[in-house]
Amino acid sequence: MAIKKITAIIDEFQLEAVEKVLDSHGVCGFTAQSIQGRGDYCHNCSRNHLVNQVKIELYTEERLVQQITRLILHTADLGEESEGLVAITSVDELFWVNGERHAVADEFNYFEVEHG
Numbered sequence: 001m002a003i004k005k006i007t008a009i010i011d012e013f014q015l016e017a018v019e020k021v022l023d024s025h026g027v028c029g030f031t032a033q034s035i036q037g038r039g040d041y042c043h044n045c046s047r048n049h050l051v052n053q054v055k056i057e058l059y060t061e062e063r064l065v066q067q068i069t070r071l072i073l074h075t076a077d078l079g080e081e082s083e084g085l086v087a088i089t090s091v092d093e094l095f096w097v098n099g100e101r102h103a104v105a106d107e108f109n110y111f112e113v114e115h116g
Contacts (some may be wrong), residue, residue: 001105002062003091006069007055009035009084010076015054021075022058026110027068030058053084059094061105068110 010018015032022030036050060068069086076083094103 003059003094003103003105003108004062004065005057005059005089005091006065006072006086007057007089008072008076008086009037009053009055010072011078011080011083012052012054014076014078014083015056018056018072018075021071022068025068025071027058027060027071028110029108030056032056059091059103060108060110064108064110 008018012034019032022028033055035053035055037053038050056072058068065088069088072086095101096103
């Protein structure tokens with residue numbers, strides 16, 4: 001089974017909610033970092049007109065990628081302009097630094113994810 005990478009750029013104030021919903025569905029490993037950017041919306045009160053956001057990156061088995069993506073989208077969506085985006089990309093190779101070995105899809109076999 002293939003490994004996919006999900007990259008989500010969301011409103012910085014939604015990080016805690018997204019983290020909780022991912023954790024409650026067994027998605028325990030991801031990276032989050034503060035970023036700035038702008039799309040359709042720019043922050044006119046900031047000096048550089050950039051919006052503070054958070055970038056979340058995680059890896060998962062191909063069969064779970066749509067379910068996890070829906071969780072992120074549903075949780076992060078506040079109905080506001082320029083809330084971010086989610087990208088799904090294929091991973092050609094992935095390695096664990098510890099042990100200097102290939103990562104395999106089974107290592108990203110999170111709990112079955114269900115959301116209405």
